[in-house]
Amino acid sequence: MHLDFRHLELLVAIAEAGTLRRAAAELHLSQPAVTTQLKRIEHHIGGPLFLRSPDGVVPTQLGAGVIEHARKVLVEFSELERRAQLNAQRDAEYAPIRVGGIPANQFWLLVSALGDAFPDREITSRTVKSTAMLTTLLGSGELDVAVLRRFPRFPLRLPESVVQAKLLTEPIFVGVGLDHQLADRGEIGLGELADETWVMPEPDDSGMNEFFSTVCADNGFEQRVAHLTNDSHIAFALTAAGAVCPLYPIGFSPRQGLATIPLAGNPFYRELVLAWRTDSLIAPQIGRLRDRVKQGYLELVGDTPVYSAWWERGGSSFALP
Known part of the structure; x- marks a missing residue:
């Protein structure tokens, strides 16, 4: 002993x-x-x-x-x-406020909103694509708040100490090359892509790839995925050469050589969710932070011609019911 x-x-x-x-x-x-x-x-x-x-x-x-x-x-x-x-x-x-999230515009909008709300606090951040990793980091206390994505039929499973609130529903458009026969269309039906080959991201735990495949099947055709890549430059080059790719309405990477086309009825979309620890310093400020993030997002919508036109055609009621 x-x-x-x-x-x-x-x-x-x-x-x-x-x-x-x-x-x-x-x-x-x-x-x-x-x-x-x-x-x-x-x-x-x-x-x-x-x-x-x-x-x-x-x-x-x-x-x-x-x-x-x-x-x-x-x-x-x-x-x-x-x-x-x-x-x-x-x-x-005096601990910093720790932010995590998927690499999306809502992430840096949240970081900016937190900096304004807590000017005397250090803000640290990290982007993480894995949903499971983000929820684990929130549950362990390594993160105070995070932006996550949620696809239909793939609910978020959060620890007891973490709660969530939807920020908005974001449509997912499609991209085609400028010389594609559909490039000059302001909107198309999903069925018009039945014979196309697709560029998709590598499958992950968000359920995005499964969601796309299921929606295509519900519309009467099998999605033909020819390319898998997480590199946007490669995805856009393959699309410019003749494939079709999903496009978020607001992107970080330049999209030269591509036409962005909304889909009738918005069959593809994701919900963007704010998740936070209930014992975090930021918990009482969640309502204010959500409003700031949404306001920043609306400004980005106005700077994106295709998305702005979709928004004005009634898309706002879809995104922010």
């Missing part, structure tokens, strides 16, 4: 109580348990620590030295605990 904190507490309790019975009561143990533990400690040390008598116990010379050191260790441990708690409180008071 090895001496640990509980053993030192027991020895000091016996010395201060003067009897094994009173020490057992203070430690909420039975007297036989205290007696057994004391015998094990004495056997480990190699000599008796207390002299027993009908009136109680008194430390031996060996025991007195052990108890003196035990008291010092317990005091130092108590001070360690106190300092650790103070440091934890101070760290919580």
Whole structure:
């Protein structure tokens, strides 16, 4: 065995109580348990620590030295605990707000909104594509808030300490090359793509690829996926060469050589969700943050001609019911 904190507490309790019975009561143990533990400690040390008598116990010379050191260790441990708690409180008071999310415009809009709402706090962020990883980081406390995507038939499973609220529903358009026969159309039906080959991202745990495949099947055709890539430059080059790719209405990468086309009825879409820890500093400000993110998003819509036209044709009621 090895001496640990509980053993030192027991020895000091016996010395201060003067009897094994009173020490057992203070430690909420039975007297036989205290007696057994004391015998094990004495056997480990190699000599008796207390002299027993009908009136109680008194430390031996060996025991007195052990108890003196035990008291010092317990005091130092108590001070360690106190300092650790103070440091934890101070760290919580000045800890940065930690943001995570999918690489989308809503992510940096949220980071910006948090910077405005908490000007005296450091904001740290990380983009993570995996839904499972984001929810794990939220559940463990590594993140305070995150932007996630949710596709139909693939609900988010969040830890008990995390809640969610939908920001908006975002349509997913399609991209074709400028010389494609559909390139000059302002809107097309999904069925018109039945004979096309597709560029899709690598399948992940969001359910996007499965969702696309199911929607195409519901519309009477099998989606023919010829290319899988997470590199937008490669995806756009393949699309310019004749394939079809999904396009979010607002993108980061330039889309030279592509035409962006909305789909009638908006068969492809994703819900963008804000998820946060209920014990986070930002929890009371969620309503304000959601409003700021939505306002920033609306400004981006106005700067994107195809999306702005879709929005004005009634898309706003789809995105923000």
